[in-house]
Amino acid sequence: MSIDTAKGILGDATVAELEADLRGTVVRAGDPGYDRARAVWNAAHDKHPALVVRCAGTADVVRAVEFARSQDLLVAVRGGAHSIAGFSTCDDGIVIDLSPMKGAVVDPAGRRVVAQPGLTWGELDRETQASGLAVTGGLVSTTGISGFTLGGGVGWLLRRHGLASDNLTAAEVVTADGRVVRADAHENSELFWALRGGGGNFGVVTSLEYRLHPVGPQVLAGLIVYPVEQARRVLEGWRELIAGMPDELTTLVDLTTAPPLPFLPPEVHGTRVVVLAGMYAGDPAAGEAAVGPLRRLGTPIADLMAPMPYTAMQSLLDPLWTAGAHNYFTSAFIEPSDAALDAVLRRHLTTPTPFSEVHLHQLGGAFARVPADATAFSQREPGVLCNVIARSPGATDFGAHVSWARETRAEIARHGHGAMYVNFTGDAAEDKVRASYPDAVRERLVRVKDDFDPTNMFRLNQNIRPSAAAS
Template identity: 60%
Template sequence: MTTTQTGPTRIGEATIAEFAAGLRGKVVRPGDADYDRERSIWNGAHDRRPTLIARCAGVADVIRTVDLARSEGLPLSVRGGGHSIPGFSTVDDGIVLDLSLMKGVQVDPARRRVAAQAGCTWKDVDAETQQFGLAVTGGLVSSTGIAGFTTGGGIGWLVRKHGLASDNMVGADVVTADGQFIHASADEHPDLFWGLRGGGGNFGVVTSFDYQLHEVGPIVLSGLVFYPAEEAEQVLHGYRAACAAAPDELTTLVNMTTAPPVPFLPESVHGKPVIAVGGCWSGDLDAGEAATAPFRSLGTVIADVFGANPYAGWQQALDPLYPRGVHNYFRSAFLRAADDASVRVLLDSFAAFPNAMTEIHLHHLGGAVGRVPAEATAFALRDQEFVINVIARTPTAEGFADVVEWARGVTSALGPDVAAYVNFTGEANTALVRASYPADTYRRLVELKNEFDPTNLFRLNQNIAPTV
């Protein structure tokens, strides 16, 4: 019998043929014409060669793929949108369970609910929900998949008004490590439901999400205002003060970056460091100008492109800045407050940018995030006013190791005990994962892991290791 080598394990051709014959979707293997396309992911830093890619068409396909990985002892990667910064969306010598064909979205406008399959991106969901003037907190880049984003928490432009994506998840269909199909909600498997809202992909393959929707748009006041890098200290201190008085309807972030060559910026600043404030006002449009004014007068304005925009359009506005195939590494840190010491770290790090693709975001939280009790979900860091996201990128592998080290240095300078946001942790790091959950939360997550995945089949994630 012919076999395919998979590192320490061999899988028989007959086994693969039987598996493929029973799949409604498609199996892609080395040597297939579309193998290189299907194995690639958004983050170009990871170039891996799976034994097979199972492009699942439905729940039955997902169950069959989980069963195959478990029975053959193969590493299993679960891919939704494929934006995993650490590269969990692919694997060498293992199975990729690809959900990207599962894009069904069903909106119930009367109940303000949406059911979205796990292969959806936020662009897919927004297209359907905005037809009814409804939305849920989605990613800042619309090509981000809903699955990993939601199970890790989910921070976006509606977070202060409507909370995290995971706060708005009211149910989920899950395939567990033993191939069972269950529904998790406040009434069914409530402990699992708790863990899915912030505990990442540790407990199973979520095949569909149910979200509570909110009236948003279709027009919001959103945009960016740019200031000179020389005024960064003034802008950061002013931003901190403006955030203290900001209404919940306004979510903002600071972006320390390099000016792109876009028409609304003068050519004199193209390619030069700038500091920008971006925001989205999701309340009454007539009140938006006054609410955003403090953030649009923090220094010498290079350009102010705030305006009335379709919410779905604003969700896609940053997409061109984050193309597929670039080498990406993110590092994050929560801040209970943006104190002077933290601001100094940001300023020093901004001055030491290793290249023009580097960015540092300071994202304002609070609002609806802080009103959820810490013990209500696995995302327990409810008292943090800001989250920092350090973005290190290079076009190719050249120089990538250097920008990764720079990014690690930024968060290290904020202190040894700083908690990370698991969605913005650029590598598998058990110490960072452990530090990102309070002790009681982590203990409860381990108990869930022991119950639902005691052999750690779902380990390609920011892993909560079982004890059994």
């Protein structure tokens, strides 16, 4: 059966020729498993690609890119399929699905790992923790490593070891013309600079090499839950504490609604609360002195800050972030002034669903010591990253929830310099790109784009348009 696409018709013979060249498989509309193959984590994006190419290795990726170019197909690249803005899928085009590519080779002596892009953070952590090592990963273990890293990568090791992208030491990339290139500090160094924060603009990353660090296996980590009535006191106390926290400790304040979890009293379920989450990336015994003041910011409803396996902390939030809900995230880098905290608290009281939240993620430490021009992730001020999350189990009124998130971001962002975190920009638009990269960084990214993707084949991302497309 032929396939209609936005650019024309793909005949059976054309698709069969592609499939014959692959170790992986091709899934098309009408095939068994098509709906499963096209599904992504964020149900707000219900797309119907013409083809999903499930790649078994780099050669399959090369062939898929060549096929997309020859047929003039829109290209979406999928790793963990967690793209908030829906970049992991498309209508009518081709999805280059990297999820079958899950190899990892850990070098304990050299403290390096070479990882394939289909891995999730939970899968990679399992491999590296076998040697007592880790790199900054996502707050939800089902997140894919590749997109997370290319956009920066904020996690519990940020203040101790920097972003995930700060620990990327090399990458293998399939470019728009089907070449396989290596990017590191010496070879294709401008591409290497761009990959660390510039997103998926420059090709399909088929291998990532990370620097690893001794972490765990036990860490001091967890949650402290305070009632909303103490929110102002908790936020002000947290602000004072983060100014002098050791780099080993990374914290996050989550203004949310208490879920019906067994460790919370039933009378608290469904009420607004303030959750202080954190992890001390060092000796748990030494961490008690750093964590102690967090316990005394108010009168906790629950205190779940305790020694636990690093992998347990990495997956602690997973039950709250399962696939299938509608999600919209947006963000702003801010300074936690009195006015900023007022805005955060005010907007928290207007959350449209029990699943919508405002996060304040502590920065500083190793993150802030990376020179602003060292990578494409140039927002290195030691302030706070505010993430605004609209989440709903279904589509009903989701548009209104998105409007709440955008309005919340606009109000809170007045207390910063306007920049956004590229992984949490919600949707694709030119203004989002301009809010993610300073002008000089964006101009440098354009030059890299001109070298490696001058026709903008890879445009399902926070797109850096090449010069030809911008003119």
